Structures are given as C-alpha cells and as structure tokens.
Amino acid sequence: MNWLFELHKTQPVAHAIGALAFVCVLGMALGSLKFRGIGLGTAGVLFAGIIVGHFGNPVDHATLDFVKEFGLVLFVFTIGLQLGPGFFAALREKGVKMNALAAAIVVIGAITAPLSGKLMGFDMAAVLGIYSGGTTNTPALGAGSQAISSMENVTADQRAMPALAYAVTYPMAIVGIILTLLIVKKIFAIDAPKEAAEFAARNRRQVDALERRTLAVTNPNLNGIRLADVPGRIEAEVTISRIRHQGETVVAHEDTILHRGDLLVVVGTPKSLDQFERVIGQRSSEDITVDESNITFRRVAVTDRGVLGKTVSQLGLDQRFDVAVTRVTRADLEMSAVPGLRLQFGDQVQIVGHPEDLDRAAKLLGNSLKELNETHFIPLFIGIVLGIALGTLPIAVPGLPQPVKLGLAGGPLIVALILGRVGRIRRQVWHMPVNTNLAFREFGIALFFAAVGLNAGAKFFATVFSETGVQWLAAGIMVTMLPLLLVGIFARVVLKMNFMDLSGLLSGSMTDPPALAFASNIAGSDAPTVGYATVYPLTTLMRILSAQVLAIVLFG
Incomplete structure (x- = not known):
C-alpha cells in the first residue's frame, strides 16, 4: 500500500x-x-x-x-x-x-x-x-x-x-x-x-383558465366576411379552431368566409369569450368537436430553431398545412395562441387538424423530445x-x-x-x-x-x-x-x-x-x-x- x-x-x-x-x-x-x-x-x-x-x-x-x-x-x-x-x-x-x-x-x-x-x-x-x-x-x-x-x-x-x-x-x-x-x-x-x-x-393569482365554447353566427353584419376581418377578435385574444358550415366541419383559416348559421369552436378565457360572443351572435349548446369528422388535436413541443421567435401568424400553419393553433403552454401558463404571440424554445403548442396535416405541422415545429431534454453545449x-x-x-x-x-x-x-x-x-x-x-x-x-x-x-x-x-x-x-x-x-x-x-x-x-x-x-x-x-x-x-x-x- x-x-x-x-x-x-x-x-x-x-x-x-x-x-x-x-x-x-x-x-x-x-x-x-x-x-x-x-x-x-x-x-x-x-x-x-x-x-x-x-x-x-x-x-x-x-x-x-x-x-x-x-x-x-x-x-x-x-x-x-x-x-x-x-x-x-x-x-x-x-x-x-x-x-x-x-x-x-x-x-x-x-x-x-x-x-x-x-x-x-x-x-x-x-x-x-x-x-x-x-x-x-x-x-x-x-x-x-x-x-x-x-x-x-x-x-x-x-x-x-x-x-x-x-x-x-x-x-x-x-x-x-x-x-x-x-x-x-x-x-x-x-x-x-x-x-x-x-x-x-391575498396573493392568489386570478388567472382565468382557457375554455372552449361553441358560438353561432347570428350577427347579419358578419355574413360573407373573412374570419381575419371579424371585428374585436384580436382584442378579445381568442382563437378559433373549427367551423361547421351546412353540416360540414372544417379547420378554421384566416381566409375562411363566415355565413349566418355557422358554428364556431372558440378558445379563450371566460371574459374574452363573453366579449367575443357579443360580436358573433349567441352561444350554442352543440359541441361540434365530437362530430364524426377526421379532425382532431395534438400537443407538440417547439424545438426547431427555424421557428423560434416567429409569431403564430408568421408560421401560417393554417395556410400551409390546414392546421389551426389554439393554445400555447409556457412554464405551466396556458395562453390563447393569438396571431402576435412569439414562440419560444420548449413551448407546448396545441394544434387542430387532420392527422396527416398535424404530422406535417409537428415536423415543422420540431416536436423532438430528444432536443427538449438535451443540453446544448455550444x-x-x-x-x-x-x-x-x-x-x-x-x-x-x-x-x-x-x-x-x-x-x-x-x-x-x-x-x-x-x-x-x-x-x-x-x-x-x-x-x-x-x-x-x-x-x-x-x-x-x-x-x-x-x-x-x-x-x-x-x-x-x-x-x-x-x-x-x-x-x-x-x-x-x-x-x-x-x-x-x-x-x-x-x-x-x-x-x-x-x-x-x-x-x-x-x-x-x-x-x-x-x-x-x-x-x-x-x-x-x-x-x-x-x-x-x-x-x-x-x-x-x-x-x-x-x-x-x-x-x-x-x-x-
């Protein structure tokens, strides 16, 4: 020894x-x-x-x-x-x-x-x-x-x-x-x-949870206008995932034309939904998310460096992949995916669309568990x-x-x-x-x-x-x-x-x-x-x- x-x-x-x-x-x-x-x-x-x-x-x-x-x-x-x-x-x-x-x-x-x-x-x-x-x-x-x-x-x-x-x-x-x-x-x-x-x-943070609501378009002034042009949508900070027109449910796009009688699936806080409801028309008891359509949702992680710092609207997922972005979760805080929201590494994004379209959108966003859990040494x-x-x-x-x-x-x-x-x-x-x-x-x-x-x-x-x-x-x-x-x-x-x-x-x-x-x-x-x-x-x-x-x- x-x-x-x-x-x-x-x-x-x-x-x-x-x-x-x-x-x-x-x-x-x-x-x-x-x-x-x-x-x-x-x-x-x-x-x-x-x-x-x-x-x-x-x-x-x-x-x-x-x-x-x-x-x-x-x-x-x-x-x-x-x-x-x-x-x-x-x-x-x-x-x-x-x-x-x-x-x-x-x-x-x-x-x-x-x-x-x-x-x-x-x-x-x-x-x-x-x-x-x-x-x-x-x-x-x-x-x-x-x-x-x-x-x-x-x-x-x-x-x-x-x-x-x-x-x-x-x-x-x-x-x-x-x-x-x-x-x-x-x-x-x-x-x-x-x-x-x-x-x-005294310090309990009054953060309203997001909820989903179905609204019926009864406002005659909205007939024939684009979804992007609906007044008060940006200010209310709500997102729209699905629209049912004449019995057919489709993914909501910025360019989707509204008609009287359409049903919209809207996501936001209760206060923002009440505000937006006054613009659209009235609440509906129907839940069109259970319609027999091939539309579903998925949560994906933002890990691709190419999308970091871009806003939801700049990504254009609705135009490119027929996919709607409804919610973003960041550090346990769930937010409505308004068009001006910029994405950060690790954000959890909820997207709505057909399975094959969701696959393509997820690939663009990254959705890599390996990247999320990897230490970047450089x-x-x-x-x-x-x-x-x-x-x-x-x-x-x-x-x-x-x-x-x-x-x-x-x-x-x-x-x-x-x-x-x-x-x-x-x-x-x-x-x-x-x-x-x-x-x-x-x-x-x-x-x-x-x-x-x-x-x-x-x-x-x-x-x-x-x-x-x-x-x-x-x-x-x-x-x-x-x-x-x-x-x-x-x-x-x-x-x-x-x-x-x-x-x-x-x-x-x-x-x-x-x-x-x-x-x-x-x-x-x-x-x-x-x-x-x-x-x-x-x-x-x-x-x-x-x-x-x-x-x-x-x-x-």
Missing part, C-alpha cells in the same frame, strides 16, 4: 483528484443528515474537506485552484440561466420594495463586517471570510478570494484566510438566521399558519467564455483606487442572467433541462467546497478553538443578525409586511436554503419561497459585487 500513501509525491494531480472525490463522498453523506428537517446540504462538503485537509496529506495547490475556480463558474452560471427569465420581472411591482429591503441588508452587512474587524483588530483578509460566512454566501467568498488572489500586497497566508474565516462563521450564521426569524416571530406574536392563509388569500461554453471576458474586464469606479472586476463569480452570473432572459441568439439556444441544471450546479458547488475545505483544513482546528476563532464567530453573528433584525423590524412595523413575505425576504437576502426550509416548516406553507425567489438573484449579484468592493477597499 506504500504506493497509495506516496501518491501525493509521485502523482500529485491523481492524488488531488482522488482526494476531491473522497471529500465529496464524505461531505454529501454528512450534508444528507438532518436535524428537525434542517441539514447542511452540499455545504457538508466544505467541512469534510476541512477534516481531510487537516488529517490527510497536502494536496497539489495548482490543481485545487483550478478546480475551485471552475466549480465556481459552473455554479454561478447555472444559477443565472435558471433565474434569468424571471430576474427582470422580479424588479417590478412588489419586487421593487422587497429587493430594496434585501439591498439594505446587504449594505448593512458589508459595513458591519469591516467595522467589526477594525474594532477587534482582525486581519482584513479574515473580514472577507467573515462577511461571506456570516451571510452564508458562497459566491461572495469566491469573488472576494479571487479578487485578492491577484493582488501583489497579499501574502499566501492571507489568501487562505477568507476560506478559513468562512468555515468558522458559516455554521453559526445558519443558526443566527433561524434565530432571527424566531425573534421577529416572538416580538410581534406572529401566528405563522394564520398569516400563511392570509397570504394565500451555447453553454459560449456563455462561459463571455462570462469570463466580462468578469476579467477592469471597470473604473469613481472613488475607488483601482478598477473593479466582476470576477469569475460576477461575470458569468451577469452573462447567464442576460442569456437566460434572452433565450436565444439566432440559432444558439440557452436552454438547459432543469435536472441537468441542478446536476451541473451541485457538481460545481461541490468542487468549490471541496477545494476550499482542503485548502483551509491545515489551520482550521487551531484557529476555531483559539481566541481569534471565538472573535470571528462573534463578528460573524453580528454580520448575520444585525442587518436582519434592523430590516425585519422595519418591514414589519412600518411596511406591515406579512410574515410569509418577510421570512422569504430574510432567508433570500442571505441566500440560505436551510433558513427557507425552516420558515416554510413553521408556516406549514411554501409561501416564503415567493419572497425568497424574488430577492435571490439581485442579492446574489450584490453579494458578489460587495465582496469585491470590500477586497479593493481593504487592500487597494
């Missing part, structure tokens, strides 16, 4: 890879353990790395540095792709208020960390770790560590210190966030289940390259001694948010199946945690049980709880914020899933996830930027 114990000398890269894999196994096993429904999750890899780094042979630092940065890029880029479509929408309406409060929490924490460091006489490198660990924000740790790694006035010991301080303060920060939620709940005597019910009643790597380019771009900020760089955490995140929102550029589609996204994200953060833990392990135990370690813990608790209590009390007293919004806001402002799980548990509802998701993207971005600003201010 001597070859194995000498591996760190004979084959350092192989030893590093083996150690990383071993740490991930131990850490994920540790993270799966839960106490009252709360566990460390992937963060368990960090502590497993510390243990292995402390007791094991030293690992090749060049390999660890590469793995750490690569894992961080994967993690933030996949987060950005997932959050991109809803990020800008979160900044509107209620999201503006909640994001402003979350931003206040970030700013107060970023001020508290260096102040506590100065008062207690910490090395400023430790402040970056205390700030990241006290806010349980891994991307901030990556951004801060990456920012000082290129600074000439920073020693090797200082470069390792943020990870060490992060590991010391992180566990108590989770406890601090949960404790803050309990304190706010106790101060205001909050009945969480009751507020969850009030939240559901756009993925294009996005990473653009993210690295943006992250390494020096950005001059007035008042700062040197340019700010978004780094390997900020650059890929911003690019991914933009690309996730845009969705596609020409034939390149930034679509990643949810399971694949989660797999890449977990893989990336596990690599990052493992590398950070192995680097910090040598000095961790000597630090955490020292006077310095206790002071770090105290500073970390201040960074965690002070901003949360100040903003939480303000939001409750002044803004009268419901506890579901408030607990989601406080958890999301710390980007802390265990706290979100705890908030959902005490409320008996998933309602806090709304606030959490609303503030998470902007908070993550601000944490990354603030960590870099701190690094420049403290070491610039």
